[in-house]
């Protein structure tokens with residue numbers, strides 16, 4: 599199976615997203631869970647090879663942005679897809695509620711500092727997109743400010759890509775019913791209790807403000823999918839499908855970068871080790 603055939607939907611720049619048209623439980627293009635898990639393993643291996651060249655080349659970098667509501671699977675994606683990479687070249691950054699110090703700066707301050715160094719892959723578990731999602735839903739900013747931020751984010755990401763960072767943005771798309779199941783699991787499974795946060799129930803009450811027609815997520819996806827940094831909508835109700843989708847996207851993106859091992863500065867073969 600070719601990963602390029604996966605129906606991970608790339609949001610066309612300038613188009614209006616309607617999330618209802620995207621099946622959260624899609625498994626299209628993948629035979630079954632077993633086949634998916636094997637493919638994920640192969641993808642992870644390939645990713646490790648590509649990462650080594652990215653690191654050796656030391657010129658460009660990759661930023662994977664993961665967005666999605668609570669229980670959408672951001673942590674699980676990281677665990678499954680980034681496993682097996684050389685930790686030296688990988689950074690995982692989870693963005694929480696801004697601290698007082700962070701709030702004393704513009705919202706991109708903490709983001710820019712966390713962006714990948716040359717040669718590195720950085721994963722954002724939540725991101726600057728919270729500043730146009732949760733912040734908008736809680737009415738901490740109005741419509742006009744939100745629109746300005748979409749512009750600022752597009753310009754910021756453009757600046758990053760101009761400077762050698764390839765940006766991959768994945769929206770992990772789950773259904774409201776799937777979220778209920780996952781929250782209940784967190785409540786009832788002793789091994790998952792630790793993940794449960796009472797705030798998750800508060801956020802769930804705002805489901806429609808996040809996921810409804812024309813609301814926060816649709817607005818954000820429509821306004822910030824650009825040529826430089828497009829959004830991918832990942833059907834995420836099936837964890838194995840989500841894993842194969844994100845890992846395939848990473849592999850094909852890194853392959854598309856045409857990474858090359860750097861040429862030696864000297865003909866080292868002539869140098870003798872005494």
Ligand code: AMP
Nearest residue numbers: 668693694695696724728729732733797
């Ligand atoms: P979690 O990812 O479950 O550990 O939770 C992190 C929490 O931080 C979520 O409730 C986010 O909505 C919140 N958060 C992250 N970034 C921001 C932000 N820029 N403004 C407000 N809340 C944020």
Ligand code: MG
Nearest residue numbers: 668669795798
């Ligand atoms: Mg949480």
